[in-house]
Amino acid sequence: MAVSKNVKLPHLFYGGDYNPEQWPEEVWHEDMRLMKQAGVNIVSVGIFSWSLLQPSPEAYDFAWMDRLMDLLAENGIYADLATATASPPAWLAKLHPESLPVDENGARYMQGSRQHYCPNSAAFREYGQALVRKLAERYKDHPALAMWHINNEYGCHISRCYCEACTEKFREWLQRRYGTIEELNSRWGTNFWSQKYYDWSEIGLPGKTPTYANPGQQLDYSRFMSDSLLDAYLGEYRVLREITPNLPIMTNLMGAFKPLDEFEWAKHMDVVTWDSYPEPTAGIPVLAAMQHDLMRSLKGGDPFILMEQVTSQVNWRLQNPVKRPGIMRLWSYQAVARGGDGVMFFQWRQSRAGAEKFHGAMVSHTGDENSRVYREVRQLGNELKRLDAIVDSRVEAEAAIVFDWHNWWALELDSKPSRDVHYIEQVKQYYKPLFEANIGVDFVPPSADLSKYKLVIAPALYMVKPGEADNLETYVRQGGTLLLTFFSGIVDENDRIHLGGYPAPFRSLLGLTVEEFDPMLPGQTNGLTAAENSGAGGVYRCDLWADVIRLEGAEALASFTGDFFAGSPAVTRHRFGQGCAYYVGTQPEEAFTARLLGSIAEEVGLKAPLQAPPGVEVTVRAKDGNRYVFVLNHLQETAEIRLPAGEHPELIRGVKVQDVLKLEPNGAAIIRI
Incomplete structure (x- = not known):
């Protein structure tokens, strides 16, 4: 939806979190005047109001919320009404101390800030869903109600809990996932370090251990906690959907937030x-x-x-x-x-x-x-x-970056060749040159249909789950262009090595094998000599990581200049089917990455909507045959951008522009073409 x-x-929604319960009611009327003057059309209300809405387990008080909702309706301002469960009242912690979360050392958190709940607490869910039902039944037909806002920033402060309830739920989650204890032992590799389990009751949470916990256990615990928070959300979602089947329901995410598998969460959010x-x-x-x-x-x-x-x-x-x-x-x-x-x-x-x-x-x-x-x-x-x-217009993008939360969790577990390989930084290494070239980018899971994209980039795709390598291979075979980077194709969904030589799932696709990888120490660098046919000819610096690569059909586009593997390939290209697969076996300096991606973009036909000076951002949204070109000047000087021939409406100022758009520092324009 x-x-x-x-x-x-x-x-377009415009407004903010509104917390009038913090102010005398005479201030509310001044708020309405200022909101209307500022063009506000919606506000989020009740996000942290549980203790006011429910003063005790038996009593509810909606009188102040009634007055607020009526006031919003009278002033033509809509409500994004929250379920208020982001901060449980003190009485819940007093009556049910087991509802408070527990840290990895076994210490229980205290009430007194916010998000002080375990997502698997039966008491938290019971009282929270009861409040949600009261809210939904009371305001379902209110003219101010436009959208439901469940909880707030799930996992922001407490993304992991190690209480007894979570331990029991984790065991149940594992039984559903693996079926038998033998299958779990196989997936987790528990013959290592005498970790074999003979009964589900022997399995705990990967809390405070003397040294590295089992990687399979750690990975599944990350999945379990994301699922637990999602299940707490869904408990409230189902109540709201039952009572208000036609209203949008959502919660607010926090961008690329590691604890939540947001592709899975988004399936259960209307927006x-x-x-x-x-x-x-x-x-x-x-x-x-x-x-x-x-x-x-x-x-x-x-x-x-x-x-x-x-x-x-x-x-x-x-x-x-x-x-x-x-x-x-x-x-x-x-x-x-x-x-x-x-x-x-x-x-x-x-x-x-x-x-x-x-x-x-x-x-x-x-x-x-x-x-x-x-x-x-x-x-x-x-x-x-x-x-x-x-x-409701859509952004135009013909390039995609593969993004996978499960890969993020696995890549950054402990006991790796380098702890300096951070997933978001690796993704940003390849996003930034496309951003600076004003080439639109979508993000996709590794199982997505990739057929519409001219270029797909998969940075640090360390984990490859069943079917994902086949999906990428099919994309390239049918004419796509794929770029993979170092430490990709190493493990399966349980963090077990893909045998057959690194990167086993991609050896045929990439036309190479990685004999060794050599992570670099902080401050250590190597060099790259790039061939002219790479589109980035010259000598560059690289750091963080070096793959020792043996070619098996691929061609070298750049080679290392130093160490015992000097002269060996660092960046390769392999023609595969009707397409092409690139591999970058190090972290090059930004200039090389930008030139390489620029060359690939030119080859596959990716280009910016308008030519603009560096520091001017250009994107396109399209609907009903119209293209809306956004031009944003991040410079501290006036920028000039040449437009297509003809006269074009500029939507923000309501004027017509032609030939050249002059944009002041920090200026913005939207041109309809």
Whole structure:
């Protein structure tokens, strides 16, 4: 269900977390005035309100929420109504201390912040779902209700629990997965270190162990905890779906967040929403762009909602500088440019008390509507009103990056050749050159249909599950272009080595074998000599990792310059069927990766929508035969971008442009072509 399917609000969402329970009710009316002035059309309410909605196990108090929902409806503002289960009340911890999570050392967490619950706690689920049912029954027909918001940022603080309930549930989960204890022993390789199990009751959680825990056990525990959090979500989801079958239901994710298998979670969300908090002084937010693309990709390209960002500054880094003037607006348009159908903030009004009182908001502590922050909020909200044509349009992308949470979990387990190989960094190594070249990128699981893509990149695909190698091989055989990188094709879904020489599942596809891999020490480098036919001819630096490669049909595009394997291949290309497979057996410097990908892009016909100076971001969303070209100037100087011949509407300012678009520093434009 795309966002626009919610007929109550066929516009780009604009608003934020609204916590009026922190303020006297006379402030609520001022909030309504400021919201309407700023173009706010939806707010998230009740996210941390469980203790107010249910003062005791037997008593509920919805009177204040009734008044709030009525006030929103009177002012034409919709509610993204939360289930309030993200922070259980103190009475639950007192009555059911076993509902509190336990850390890997066996210590139980205490009540007093938020997310202090075990997802497998029967008491948490029972009381939480009872509250959700009361909310759904009470507000199902309320004119302000537009969407349900379950819990908040699952796994943000507690992504793992080691309590007795989790231990029992883990054993049940393993029995469903493997069927017999013999199968589990085989999958986990328990003959190593005398770990063999003879009864399910002998299996515990991989908590505090003297040294490395069993890798298969650690991997399955990551799967189990993602599934446990998802099952807690689904308990609430099923109640809401029963009572309000036609309303969108979601929870807010946190981008590329390691603990949750978000491709699986997205199957149970009507719209993907996420929270983005880039460091505001670090330059062009490449990682935020990458995560926008990932969030859009979770449901096959459906638009997402940016559920949280900050107007000015957060409160939780060691130092918290503000976003400079124009940055909030520019980065908001980046979210829309990459598939966002909504821009929202945490939060509406800056809190007076509590742990987040210094976190920025749409209305600051001063309450001054002439403040810089509110002026920018008002400007953006009123600009977004003009962009209804964008709603439910789709981002154009002909390149894809393979992304797999199970691979992430396995790659970063302990006892590896190098602990410096981090999955997100490896993905970013290949995303960044495409971002800088303004080439659109989708993210796909390794089992996805790849046939529509001209280029597929699979960085550090260490784990290859059944069928995935065949899928990639079929893509290349039928004419696709694939790039794999070092430490790929090493293990199966239980972290057992694929025998037959590295990378066994891909030897035929890549036309090579890796005899050894040699991780480099911090600060250590090697060199690459790239052949002219690589598209990146010259000498470059490389670091982190070196594969010792023997060719079995592939051709070398670049070779190492140093160490005992000097002169051996580092980057290869192999013609396979009607397509081509590249392999990069090291971490080259950025210049090499950019030139290699530029050469491949040219060969397969990938190009930017418009030619633009470095630092100017260009993307396209399309719908009903119209292409909406977003141009975002991250530079601190005016940029000039040449347009196709003819006169084109510019949607943000409502003017016509032709020939050359001049864009001020931190400026944004949307050209309909």
